[in-house]
Amino acid sequence: MIAAEADETAGSHAEEDENYFVSMTDMMVGILFIFIIMLMVFALNFQKQTDQTEALTDQQKEQIEKAQELAQQIAHLQAQIDSEISKINQADQARAVLLERIRERLEAVGLKVTIDSDTGVLRLTEDAIRFAQNSATLDDTAARNVDSLSKVLADILPAYAICAAGAACPAAAGYVVETVFIEGHTDTTGSDDRNWQLSTERAVNTYRRMVDRFPALRGLKNSGSQEILSVSGYAYTRPATNRDDSEGLKINRRIDLRFVMEADREKRLTEVLRLLENMNLKVDALQASAKMGAGFGWRQAPGRTR
Numbered sequence: 001m002i003a004a005e006a007d008e009t010a011g012s013h014a015e016e017d018e019n020y021f022v023s024m025t026d027m028m029v030g031i032l033f034i035f036i037i038m039l040m041v042f043a044l045n046f047q048k049q050t051d052q053t054e055a056l057t058d059q060q061k062e063q064i065e066k067a068q069e070l071a072q073q074i075a076h077l078q079a080q081i082d083s084e085i086s087k088i089n090q091a092d093q094a095r096a097v098l099l100e101r102i103r104e105r106l107e108a109v110g111l112k113v114t115i116d117s118d119t120g121v122l123r124l125t126e127d128a129i130r131f132a133q134n135s136a137t138l139d140d141t142a143a144r145n146v147d148s149l150s151k152v153l154a155d156i157l158p159a160y161a162i163c164a165a166g167a168a169c170p171a172a173a174g175y176v177v178e179t180v181f182i183e184g185h186t187d188t189t190g191s192d193d194r195n196w197q198l199s200t201e202r203a204v205n206t207y208r209r210m211v212d213r214f215p216a217l218r219g220l221k222n223s224g225s226q227e228i229l230s231v232s233g234y235a236y237t238r239p240a241t242n243r244d245d246s247e248g249l250k251i252n253r254r255i256d257l258r259f260v261m262e263a264d265r266e267k268r269l270t271e272v273l274r275l276l277e278n279m280n281l282k283v284d285a286l287q288a289s290a291k292m293g294a295g296f297g298w299r300q301a302p303g304r305t306r
Contacts, residue, residue, distance in 0.1 A: 090175075091175055091262075100115070102156055110148075111148055120259040122256065122258075124254070130254060131254075132253075134194070136202045149257075153180070153210075153217060160175060160177040161222065162176060162222060162223055162225070175262070177228055178228075178262035179222070179229075181232050181257070184200055184232070184233045184234065185234055185240070185254050187236060187249035187250075187253050198235075199235045199236075203232060207231050236252065
């Protein structure tokens with residue numbers, strides 16, 4: 001699968017996908033706390049009102065039942081959110097293990113890399129995969145290093161992919177890679193249009209070298225039966241260094257690999273949203289009922305004084 005980015009906004013979609021789900025989870029936690037506070041306020045107000053009578057009215061009984069049901073749903077939602085956070089953390093840990101395995105194998109063949117665990121980026125240092133100015137051609141050194149990288153990926157990634165029917169698959173790692181983006185980058189020289197084109201060409205040429213030498217890489221699929229390897233171009237928008245001298249420009253003309261782990265977060269978060277909507281309706285109903293009770297006043301049991 002080749003999905004070359006054509007502009008700066010499209011170029012950042014991989015990282016935004018993950019940040020979206022993490023932000024959604026943070027939002028759910030915040031909303032959950034609001035519901036808990038609202039329930040506590042309701043309970044306190046209700047207690048003050050019911051202290052004035054020993055005989056519960058039908059309306060009071062109904063409110064108590066609704067409050068208890070809402071408390072149960074809050075507890076259930078708390079468990080859902082805790083589970084979601086746990087799954088995200090586990091997927092991040094699995095990616096960290098994958099990146100470390102790749103790093104060890106690459107350094108064993110003389111290629112030094114750095115890892116950004118937060119973003120899942122594997123960056124080859126020194127002159128591993130570099131390009132001349134205004135060029136997308138892999139020189140001899142870069143081509144050999146792409147071959148070394150490809151062999152390591154071909155050995156390790158099958159344990160993080162969905163195997164084709166009938167294929168002999170290694171033991172599954174428990175987590176599947178959704179995409180490995182081959183990311184092309186440029187320095188800040190040249191026109192904006194040319195840099196977007198150039199960064200994409202660098203990623204595409206790297207991809208073609210990888211799958212030409214190791215065709216099995218194209219057979220690696222995610223759960224959606226899509227090829228794992230993909231490409232994107234970022235022009236000069238994500239520099240590896242802010243140095244503007246000749247060495248800094250050279251460092252930024254590079255290829256990075258970004259690993260995105262697969263997780264069925266959308267389905268789980270949709271269920272959480274549905275629960276939140278139901279809880280919101282019940283909170284509204286409780287508030288309306290409380291206002292109605294306050295408007296008519298709470299009756300004190302006959303024959304009792306306070």
